[in-house]
Amino acid sequence: MKIYDFEGFPNPARIRIALAEKNLTDQVTFVSVDVPGGEHKTKEFLARNPSGLVPALELDDGTVISECTAITEYIDAVSEGPSLTGETPKERAVTHMMQRRAEAELLDAVAAYFHHATPGLGPDIETSQCADWGNLQKERALRGMRYFDDVLADREFMTGDSFSMVDITAFAGLAFADFAKIDVPADCANLIAWRQRVASRPSIAG
Ligand SMILES: N[C@@H](CCC(=O)N[C@@H](CS)C(=O)NCC(=O)O)C(=O)O
Structure with a gap:
C-alpha cells in the first residue's frame, strides 16, 4: 500500500x-x-x-x-485490533454519522475558514476565495466545538466508551484550528479534557 x-x-x-x-x-x-x-x-x-x-x-x-x-x-x-469504525450495524451507523459531523461542523469548517478568509496556501493555490463564506465557516467551527463539548459531557470518546475515527477527525480539526488561530472556547471543559486524553495516545504522542 x-x-x-x-x-x-x-x-x-x-x-x-x-x-x-x-x-x-x-x-x-x-x-x-x-x-x-x-x-x-x-x-x-x-x-x-x-x-x-x-x-x-x-x-x-x-x-x-x-x-x-x-x-x-x-x-x-483489513486489520486486527479494536475497531475504529464500529463493530455492530448500530455502532457503524453512529460512527459514520458522527464522523460526518466532525468533518462538516469542525475540520472542514476550519479548513474553509483557512482557505477562504486567510491567505491559506498562498495566491497560486487559493484562486477562488470568498472571505464572507470563510468567516461564516469559522462561526460554524466554533458552534461545532460547543456541540462536541456537549457530546463529551457523558462519555469518554466521541461515540461512547471506545476511541474511533471520529476522535481522530475531531482531534485533527482542533489541531487545524490552532494553526488557523481559532481558539477553543475556554469554557469547553469537556472538549479540552478529551483533547488531552487523546493527545496522550501512543498513536499521537509517539
Ligand atoms: N475530505 C478530504 C479532505 C482532504 C483535504 O482537504 N486535504 C488537504 C490537506 S489537509 C489538501 O489536500 N488541501 C489542498 C488544497 O486545498 O488545495 C478527506 O477526507 O481526505
Missing part, C-alpha cells in the same frame, strides 16, 4: 494516526506530494485523485482510494 500525503497537514495526519492505531505504519510506503508547491494540482496527481487533495491510498492492484473516511474504513477492515 502507498499513501500519497504531505506530512504535518491535518487530513494526512488523520490517516497516519489511524495507521498507528492499527499497527500498520510499517506496512505502508509514504509518497510525499508537495502540496504547498501545488503538486496536488498537476495532471499526474489529478489522474490519481481527481479531487486534487491528499491523502490518497493506492492499493497494490492500483486502486486509489481518497477521502479519509473511506481510507480509514479500508484500513480498519
